[in-house]
Amino acid sequence: MTTRIIGTGHFVPEHIVTNDDLAQFLDTSDEWIKERTGIRRRHIDTGMGTTAMAAEASKRAIENAGISPKEIDLIIAATSTADEIFPNTAAMVQREIGNDRAACYDLNAACTGFIYGLNTAHAFISSHMAKTVLVVGSETMSRTVDWEDRSTCILFGDGAGAAVVAADDAGIEAVIMGSDGRKGEIIACDGRPAQSRWMSQAPRNPYMVMNGQEVFKFAVKKVPETIAQLLSQAGVGAEEVRHYILHQANERIIASVAKRLHVPMERFPINLDEYGNTSAASVPILLDELNRNGALKRGDRVVLAGFGAGLTWGATLMTW
Numbered sequence: 398m399t400t401r402i403i404g405t406g407h408f409v410p411e412h413i414v415t416n417d418d419l420a421q422f423l424d425t426s427d428e429w430i431k432e433r434t435g436i437r438r439r440h441i442d443t444g445m446g447t448t449a450m451a452a453e454a455s456k457r458a459i460e461n462a463g464i465s466p467k468e469i470d471l472i473i474a475a476t477s478t479a480d481e482i483f484p485n486t487a488a489m490v491q492r493e494i495g496n497d498r499a500a501c502y503d504l505n506a507a508c509t510g511f512i513y514g515l516n517t518a519h520a521f522i523s524s525h526m527a528k529t530v531l532v533v534g535s536e537t538m539s540r541t542v543d544w545e546d547r548s549t550c551i552l553f554g555d556g557a558g559a560a561v562v563a564a565d566d567a568g569i570e571a572v573i574m575g576s577d578g579r580k581g582e583i584i585a586c587d588g589r590p591a592q593s594r595w596m597s598q599a600p601r602n603p604y605m606v607m608n609g610q611e612v613f614k615f616a617v618k619k620v621p622e623t624i625a626q627l628l629s630q631a632g633v634g635a636e637e638v639r640h641y642i643l644h645q646a647n648e649r650i651i652a653s654v655a656k657r658l659h660v661p662m663e664r665f666p667i668n669l670d671e672y673g674n675t676s677a678a679s680v681p682i683l684l685d686e687l688n689r690n691g692a693l694k695r696g697d698r699v700v701l702a703g704f705g706a707g708l709t710w711g712a713t714l715m716t717w
């Protein structure tokens with residue numbers, strides 16, 4: 398017995414911001430952004446928020462799974478951009494989908510969040526602590542980036558993606574997760590002010606700071622290493638995997654991973670041209686697009702892999 402993805406869904410905001418739109422107020426160009434990242438446009442939230450996008454993606458995943466929301470006994474929301482500190486995003490999604498008994502919590506592993514969530518769901522199902530789990534990745538990255546910092550803001554977009562998972566005979570074959578907190582400052586967001594009646598600190602930078610080149614170097618080394626380790630755990634060859642669904646951060650990172658694994662690029666689907674980097678939502682958005690357009694066939698071997706702030710990384714091997 399293992400864990401199978403039985404339904405997927407996604408939601409992205411309608412409002413589109415193109416590279417040319419950014420060049421109106423930033424010293425950048427469509428050419429630079431396309432060449433260095435592969436991104437052409439991104440969907441940006443104009444007020445809906447992380448919870449509402451997560452709820453919409455979740456409803457679509459539940460409908461796709463053909464189950465009642467009441468069957469769900471655990472909801473994990475992967476996000477680093479929750480609308481509120483509490484209640485948690487997962488509990489607010491629970492309210493929206495019409496479920497009043499599931500355990501609900503948020504998980505913050507930045508861009509690796511959905512993979513961490515899925516692997517955690519697998520652990521719950523394997524240990525019989527849950528039967529049906531909803532994992533949703535939702536992010537409003539547009540609120541964490543400084544729209545005057547061209548080295549970060551051009552990369553990100555908003556959206557949500559979800560998967561319903563349940564116990565089945567075939568599905569997840571191997572999982573892997575890791576972190577290296579020593580490199581926490583390479584990509585970080587201080588966020589809220591550290592002030593209280595008894596504590597006063599200098600105002601913090603509310604926006605993300607990132608050493609892009611260090612993240613790039615980390616990703617092109619760590620992601621192929623992680624996938625190789627994952628495949629060797631399961632005794633599966635890289636050529637046996639039909640789809641490598643990677644965190645959508647930069648097309649050059651994905652191309653480098655493909656090269657290092659000696660796998661043709663056509664096995665690495667890409668949608669970052671349309672959405673940019675949606676952090677914890679990128680893998681489930683792409684997964685849902687492939688599921689709905691019929692690209693995923695029963696029996697296909699699929700690898701999901703992510704990396705991000707922490708630094709964190711993770712991957713999942715499954716039979717679709």
Ligand code: UT7
Pocket residue numbers: 424425426429430433434508547548551584607609610612613646647674676704705706
């Ligand atoms: O989920 C994880 C999230 N983070 C990532 O995935 C980040 C991974 N890193 C990257 O994707 C790349 O490092 C970036 C796309 C962020 C930057 O690309 P790069 O090829 O590493 O560029 P660079 O930082 O070496 O900068 C090259 C030049 C610099 O100018 P000078 O010093 O050569 O004159 C930058 O100031 O490009 C300049 N630059 C820009 N120019 C136009 C940086 N950002 C921009 C921009 N438009 N948006």
